[in-house]
Amino acid sequence: MATAYRREWAQVLATVVRLTRDLDAAQDAVQEAFASAVTAWRAGGVPDNPGAWLTTAARRKAVSARRRAAALESRLPLLVVPDEPDMSDFPDDRLRLLFTCCHPALDLPARVALTLNVVCGLPTADIGPLFLVPPATMAARVTRAKRKIRAAGIPYRVPGPDEIGARLPAVLSTVYLLFVQGHTPPRGTELTAADVTGRALDLARMLADLLPGTAEVAGLLALLLLTEARQPARVDATGAPVLLADQDRSRWDQRMIAEGLALVPVPPRGPYALQAAIAAVHARAATAADTDWSAIVALYDRLLAVHPSPVAALARTMAYAEVAGPSAGLAELDVLAADDRLASYHVLPAARADLLRRLGRSAEAAEAYAAAAALAGNAAERAYLASRAADMETGPRPGGEGRDGDPR
Amino acid sequence: MKYMLMLYETETDWSQHPEELQASLAEHDAFDAWLKERGIPVVGGEALHGNSSATTLRKVGDEMVVTDGPYAELKESLGGFYIIDVKDLDEAIEVARRCPTGTGTEIRPVWEMPDS
Numbered sequence: 001m002a003t004a005y006r007r008e009w010a011q012v013l014a015t016v017v018r019l020t021r022d023l024d025a026a027q028d029a030v031q032e033a034f035a036s037a038v039t040a041w042r043a044g045g046v047p048d049n050p051g052a053w054l055t056t057a058a059r060r061k062a063v064s065a066r067r068r069a070a071a072l073e074s075r076l077p078l079l080v081v082p083d084e085p086d087m088s089d090f091p092d093d094r095l096r097l098l099f100t101c102c103h104p105a106l107d108l109p110a111r112v113a114l115t116l117n118v119v120c121g122l123p124t125a126d127i128g129p130l131f132l133v134p135p136a137t138m139a140a141r142v143t144r145a146k147r148k149i150r151a152a153g154i155p156y157r158v159p160g161p162d163e164i165g166a167r168l169p170a171v172l173s174t175v176y177l178l179f180v181q182g183h184t185p186p187r188g189t190e191l192t193a194a195d196v197t198g199r200a201l202d203l204a205r206m207l208a209d210l211l212p213g214t215a216e217v218a219g220l221l222a223l224l225l226l227t228e229a230r231q232p233a234r235v236d237a238t239g240a241p242v243l244l245a246d247q248d249r250s251r252w253d254q255r256m257i258a259e260g261l262a263l264v265p266v267p268p269r270g271p272y273a274l275q276a277a278i279a280a281v282h283a284r285a286a287t288a289a290d291t292d293w294s295a296i297v298a299l300y301d302r303l304l305a306v307h308p309s310p311v312a313a314l315a316r317t318m319a320y321a322e323v324a325g326p327s328a329g330l331a332e333l334d335v336l337a338a339d340d341r342l343a344s345y346h347v348l349p350a351a352r353a354d355l356l357r358r359l360g361r362s363a364e365a366a367e368a369y370a371a372a373a374a375l376a377g378n379a380a381e382r383a384y385l386a387s388r389a390a391d392m393e394t395g396p397r398p399g400g401e402g403r404d405g406d407p408r
Numbered sequence: 409m410k411y412m413l414m415l416y417e418t419e420t421d422w423s424q425h426p427e428e429l430q431a432s433l434a435e436h437d438a439f440d441a442w443l444k445e446r447g448i449p450v451v452g453g454e455a456l457h458g459n460s461s462a463t464t465l466r467k468v469g470d471e472m473v474v475t476d477g478p479y480a481e482l483k484e485s486l487g488g489f490y491i492i493d494v495k496d497l498d499e500a501i502e503v504a505r506r507c508p509t510g511t512g513t514e515i516r517p518v519w520e521m522p523d524s
Contacts, residue, residue, distance in 0.1 A: 080409070080495065080496040080497075082495065082496070103497075105497060105501075151517055152497050152515075152517050153409045153411075153495075153496045153497045153500070153517055154496070154497045154498075155495070155496035155497065155498055157496075157498075159498070163498075
């Protein structure tokens with residue numbers, strides 16, 4: 001049943017929404033349909049086409065619920081469901097659901113929450129903890145977003161071929177943020193990280209299935225796969241994070257890597273395709289020392305040209321330090337440090353600390369690690385950075401500097 | 409659905425800039441022509457005088473006190489508005505993109521009464 005829920009929820013809901021023209025009413029009906037399936041399938045076995053069974057049941061529930069509610073006419077206008085003659089362009093209703101939940105007229109946190117609740121079928125009580133938000137606040141956020149969809153007249157449609165390029169980034173950034181959230185979850189969350197990254201991967205796969213030949217969609221899926229493949233090596237037995245350079249690459253998921261590598265668009269042009277290409281360079285290196293850092297610097301330069309961001313500029317500088325050496329990297333880092341947008345980003349002092357350590361400037365490195373630890377939001381990262389600061393104060397570890405000091 | 413497009417601009421004393429005023433009016437004429445060509449009904453629309461001409465009544469207890477200036481203290485001024493009748497928000501956004509404006513345009517759905 002859990003599998004059916006995860007696999008069929010979005011499709012069944014997307015169809016029922018067209019009938020109800022109301023997201024909440026449709027969600028209730030689909031929920032009820034799944035509940036009755038538990039009993040019916042236990043007695044009569046799972047039907048050949050569970051999706052069709054669930055859709056029929058949910059439609060029936062929606063119709064009878066509408067009869068009951070007819071007297072209590074809602075004051076909000078119903079969802080705008082256009083009669084599109086060109087519907088055959090995108091026959092799958094799930095895409096309408098996703099584009100509606102990821103409309104740029106909704107802010108990014110609302111889009112992420114709505115996508116998890118509506119498209120993935122997660123209750124708001126499970127979504128709240130993931131964003132360190134009380135369940136009631138998350139429920140209010142989702143309700144507000146649903147009201148805006150109806151009140152503002154956000155249509156239940158897939159944008160036409162001439163608009164889809166402009167609308168896709170809002171969808172891709174939603175799926176990407178969802179993945180990132182699962183990848184570095186705050187502590188004490190009910191949903192495990194794997195659940196959330198799994199949902200983001202499901203959505204990216206769905207988009208890739210429904211919009212084949214769209215480079216940025218393929219790029220996003222490739223990026224998620226290549227990043228997720230490293231998951232088994234990202235933390236050690238004690239739960240401490242392991243840097244990319246120190247990861248046991250034999251623990252990387254080779255099946256995911258193969259799938260991801262095959263998807264990276266050639267040549268990569270958009271921001272997701274370029275980030276996927278960077279992840280691909282790492283994935284292809286048998287050891288950290290084999291990494292083609294010049295290729296990575298070149299890809300970051302292209303990424304910064306199409307999608308400038310201080311975080312990408314910082315990553316580029318660290319790659320550059322691998323090519324040109326830590327002093328050259330440090331000089332570039334000082335230029336970047338002037339950017340206010342990086343002022344509270346813990347990776348900046350952590351990167352600085354790393355370069356100072358390689359240059360043997362232990363006291364300054366300790367100070368920078370401590371500054372990074374003070375800014376880090378994730379408890380495991382904070383602990384790791386604090387321990388590096390302590391290492392610096394007790395003196396460099398044997399063999400530490402000579403090896404790392406040379407450009408690789 | 410009906411939407412109001414609220415056009416914001418930096419406060420300008422148009423009487424001091426007659427050529428710019430003419431240019432702006434010409435842009436709005438062209439926009440009007442485009443709306444007609446597309447068959448998009450315009451329910452209303454006007455240009456407004458600037459913030460310095462505004463008077464605001466504020467509720468203080470049970471009283472309405474007359475004050476000088478606009479309701480919201482912005483650097484920009486609500487320079488004018490259109491009310492259009494279109495299918496949905498996507499179409500309203502498309503129209504708003506075409507609509508001449510100063511620094512930005514806010515789109516608001518018009519509350520439609522159920523019996524209308």
